[in-house]
Amino acid sequence: MKYKIRKAEIADFPxxxxxxxxxxxxxxxxxxxxxxxxxxxxxxxxELYLLEYEAKVHGLIGFRIRENLExxxxxxxxxxxxxxxxxRKLGFGRALMDFAxxxxxxxxxxxxxxxxxxxxxxxxxxxxxxxxxxxxxxRFV
Numbered sequence: 001m002k003y004k005i006r007k008a009e010i011a012d013f014p015x016x017x018x019x020x021x022x023x024x025x026x027x028x029x030x031x032x033x034x035x036x037x038x039x040x041x042x043x044x045x046x047e048l049y050l051l052e053y054e055a056k057v058h059g060l061i062g063f064r065i066r067e068n069l070e071x072x073x074x075x076x077x078x079x080x081x082x083x084x085x086x087x088r089k090l091g092f093g094r095a096l097m098d099f100a101x102x103x104x105x106x107x108x109x110x111x112x113x114x115x116x117x118x119x120x121x122x123x124x125x126x127x128x129x130x131x132x133x134x135x136x137x138x139r140f141v
Contacts, residue, residue, distance in 0.1 A: 016037070048060070059087065081096060
């Protein structure tokens with residue numbers, strides 16, 4: 001399967017909007033997408049990538065560098081990961097995670113981590129476990 005992963009651009013707003021709605025289950029306005037995109041563009045640590053296959057966007061991954069002060073190391077963090085519902089089980093999620101892991105290595109990171117919310121155990125948590133990720137704690141907000 002020949003796919004392409006590339007940085008997101010302004011012209012991708014409709015695809016980003018659609019994918020984020022699938023991730024959150026909530027409608028996202030064009031302005032909300034623009035605000036998030038501006039935030040990412042202004043950030044020295046955040047990047048946003050899209051996976052294209054057959055001239056269609058099928059997935060989205062957010063990536064950032066995190067400094068780990070407890071052990072003085074750097075990790076690549078997957079800040080968002082989503083594929084279209086009809087594109088699941090086709091290997092696109094795995095391809096995006098492989099991309100993030102390789103990006104982390106290129107940037108001198110020790111590894112990658114991510115936060116996956118509750119209510120995602122059936123699909124997302126099983127997927128991450130299958131890739132070798134372990135639950136190491138909880139996020140408190």
